[in-house]
Amino acid sequence: MLSRVANNLYWMGRYIERADHLARYSKANYFSSLDAPIVKTYDRSFVLESMLYMAGIFDMEEINERDVLFRIGTDTQNSNSIISNITFARENARGARNAISTDLWEAINTYYHLVNNYPQETYLTTGLYDFNQMILDQTSIVSGKIYGTLLHDEEWAIILIGMHIERAIQIIRIINSKLHDIYKIEQAGHPIAEMSFEWSNLLRCVESFDTHRKFYHNIPNREEVLEFLMLNQNCPRSISYSLKGIRRYEEKISQNENSNSNAISFKIRKLSEQYKYLSFDEFKDDIYGLLNNTQAKIIEIADELEKKYLSF
Amino acid sequence: MKQQTNGRILDSYAYGNTHYDEVFKETKEPKEHYQSIVERFNQLSLSDFERINNEVKTAFFNQGITFAVYSDDKKPDERIFPFDLFPRIIPNDEWMKLETGVIQRNKAINLFLDDIYHKKLILKDKVVPADLIFSSKNYLKEMVDFTPQGGIYTHVSGTDLIKHIDGEYYILEDNLRCPSGVSYVLSNRMALKKSLFELFDKLKTKTVYQYPEQLLEILKTVKPKNVDIPTVVVVTPGMYNSAYFEHSFLAQKMGVPLVEGRDLFVEKDFVYMKTMYGPKKVDVIYRRVDDEFIDPLVFRKDSMLGVPGLMNAYRAGNVTLANAPGTGVADDKAVYHYVPDIIKYYLNEEPILNNVKTYHCEKESEMKYVLENIANLVVKPVDESGGYGITIGTTLTNDQIEEVKIRIKSNPRKYIAQPIMSLSVHATFIEETKEFEPRHIDLRTFCLMGKNTEYILKGGLTRVALKRGNLIVNSSQGGGSKDTWVLD
Numbered sequence: 170m171l172s173r174v175a176n177n178l179y180w181m182g183r184y185i186e187r188a189d190h191l192a193r194y195s196k197a198n199y200f201s202s203l204d205a206p207i208v209k210t211y212d213r214s215f216v217l218e219s220m221l222y223m224a225g226i227f228d229m230e231e232i233n234e235r236d237v238l239f240r241i242g243t244d245t246q247n248s249n250s251i252i253s254n255i256t257f258a259r260e261n262a263r264g265a266r267n268a269i270s271t272d273l274w275e276a277i278n279t280y281y282h283l284v285n286n287y288p289q290e291t292y293l294t295t296g297l298y299d300f301n302q303m304i305l306d307q308t309s310i311v312s313g314k315i316y317g318t319l320l321h322d323e324e325w326a327i328i329l330i331g332m333h334i335e336r337a338i339q340i341i342r343i344i345n346s347k348l349h350d351i352y353k354i355e356q357a358g359h360p361i362a363e364m365s366f367e368w369s370n371l372l373r374c375v376e377s378f379d380t381h382r383k384f385y386h387n388i389p390n391r392e393e394v395l396e397f398l399m400l401n402q403n404c405p406r407s408i409s410y411s412l413k414g415i416r417r418y419e420e421k422i423s424q425n426e427n428s429n430s431n432a433i434s435f436k437i438r439k440l441s442e443q444y445k446y447l448s449f450d451e452f453k454d455d456i457y458g459l460l461n462n463t464q465a466k467i468i469e470i471a472d473e474l475e476k477k478y479l480s481f
Numbered sequence: 482m483k484q485q486t487n488g489r490i491l492d493s494y495a496y497g498n499t500h501y502d503e504v505f506k507e508t509k510e511p512k513e514h515y516q517s518i519v520e521r522f523n524q525l526s527l528s529d530f531e532r533i534n535n536e537v538k539t540a541f542f543n544q545g546i547t548f549a550v551y552s553d554d555k556k557p558d559e560r561i562f563p564f565d566l567f568p569r570i571i572p573n574d575e576w577m578k579l580e581t582g583v584i585q586r587n588k589a590i591n592l593f594l595d596d597i598y599h600k601k602l603i604l605k606d607k608v609v610p611a612d613l614i615f616s617s618k619n620y621l622k623e624m625v626d627f628t629p630q631g632g633i634y635t636h637v638s639g640t641d642l643i644k645h646i647d648g649e650y651y652i653l654e655d656n657l658r659c660p661s662g663v664s665y666v667l668s669n670r671m672a673l674k675k676s677l678f679e680l681f682d683k684l685k686t687k688t689v690y691q692y693p694e695q696l697l698e699i700l701k702t703v704k705p706k707n708v709d710i711p712t713v714v715v716v717t718p719g720m721y722n723s724a725y726f727e728h729s730f731l732a733q734k735m736g737v738p739l740v741e742g743r744d745l746f747v748e749k750d751f752v753y754m755k756t757m758y759g760p761k762k763v764d765v766i767y768r769r770v771d772d773e774f775i776d777p778l779v780f781r782k783d784s785m786l787g788v789p790g791l792m793n794a795y796r797a798g799n800v801t802l803a804n805a806p807g808t809g810v811a812d813d814k815a816v817y818h819y820v821p822d823i824i825k826y827y828l829n830e831e832p833i834l835n836n837v838k839t840y841h842c843e844k845e846s847e848m849k850y851v852l853e854n855i856a857n858l859v860v861k862p863v864d865e866s867g868g869y870g871i872t873i874g875t876t877l878t879n880d881q882i883e884e885v886k887i888r889i890k891s892n893p894r895k896y897i898a899q900p901i902m903s904l905s906v907h908a909t910f911i912e913e914t915k916e917f918e919p920r921h922i923d924l925r926t927f928c929l930m931g932k933n934t935e936y937i938l939k940g941g942l943t944r945v946a947l948k949r950g951n952l953i954v955n956s957s958q959g960g961g962s963k964d965t966w967v968l969d
Binding site for chain 2: 171274282327
């Protein structure tokens, strides 16, 4: 496959995954905040700030709901907005149109038009839930077409490695963002016990609330939530799981080249093995350190992948 | 809006008595080959029809069968090419004549190209004026004495035809460079099958499905020597080209890579594409980039779309280009006039299909006639496509007629004129009035030629001028299209 087309597929995967996380984060936070227990600290601006933090928007002087929702959701001038991500995903798919199935192309194109034609005023007033849910549903349709209508060859692996790299990065961002929120609440002097709400919220932000409960049979708490989202090998939205994915698809792309001579394979294996045999106690005192270090390594791996396969 | 009688959606149709009506007789009865289709349409209520029409539009949109209109400030406005649900039907005997006529014409044109780039016999015999050929900017000296694989120049050609008021087909023009539109033929058929599938029980139409397979086969027949299994690619100017949908469509349906100039490079006269795992040799290029942009070392130096060194690789016989460079010299509107003579010269046969009478302004006597009769003629620049620069005499004011005269006199070689042909009309749904109205149509056929083989798509693209009275059917001028059925 052309490296330019591979590049398109890789970024298509990344943008699809990115929009999905952004929408879920907005939805989960906004709606759980409506009846949050810690009312005093937890006013609306607290949630809006958290959403901005996640969306990487730091230049808003005055925070009002309408503007925040606009900037995150439907602002075409903001390259981090949901609509921009979908537009980029679709443009990349268009550039790789002949390399993907008609089914997948139509799913992505339909997705783009749905988002693009969503009435702006509805989104900003009554449609926040509907809009974000649409993003999540459309991602599922697109993912289904990726799994079900493509030949599972190295072209397919390129899309999936993009999605897993993005997922790992987004999970790290979300954990960081929520730890930041929780830190603020702690600073305001709230007892730890009230924090279970925030840990549940973190789980909802990565669609892992139900799976977590099934696994631990327990009220969410710091140790178990972080352990679950970082280390659990079976939770499809954990860092460890995402690294496993990166490794699996990289092996497909590198076609099992000897790993000693292949620096990328080696780095990926090392990182995913590290997570496999890590325990919470080992990093509980420096969670930020581990998260940042992991993110840096993933970005390094992504850069090297791009250099090797996607930029002839 | 007129009142619908009994809800039969075709009852209010105003028979187009000033033109050849494809569907209805003067008695307002449908012609025999349209009867069952008209019956079926009349069973639909207007609201059903509108619903289906809207569903089809949405489907085209979601499939990305669109083109973008760019404006300065905002994001591009994406539009679909209008598709009319009422298919155009061609009876089999009528089609067979078209088919043999189109093949005859393209075979002769191919021999003509071979001749003017080699022995130039037709010019020496003064059947076609040598000046006309050598003064054409589309005559490429780089092609002189070079023979493409299999002797084929026009692998893909699009021949445009119209039906005049006398019920005869006339050739409007030949498109021998990168004719487009075939993806709409296939998409239109698909859309009609999904939306009005019962129509297909009423009449049996020939399929159009094989076109991409046939194209791939044709391209493989002209592979370079010493290549066993050729690597075929489609070259596109890129995503922002208005025909990008078609380029990606064809590549995808053939299962071959769609590449841009920047994805290719030439080394030691071989062409390679840049893949994930390194360079891969390319053998046959179906290029949808115009001659002047394919190689900045030979043609336009500012071309960002081309591949430096491509012409050398081509001339070394290491890669095949389809179509061959330099075919534009034969679809020049001034050469069009000579095609009947070209057919007689090479094939020793009478032309099966008629040409429209053409006046060449470079011939003094003919220019005189044109200047005196502009009000009754269509004047066309010989080197423009897409319907640009065309004036239709009956629509001009006196001042405009004077302007056209000045333009012609300043550069006679650039203009030809033809009588205003009366394009046939076909019942077409008009959204504004919610009625079927007569609209002018033409037909673009698609003919493929490979080494010792040819293929013609059964049917082709029926283009329809949606504006009332408009004779120009090009999509860039507000035209739409119809599915075209050749009866089995």
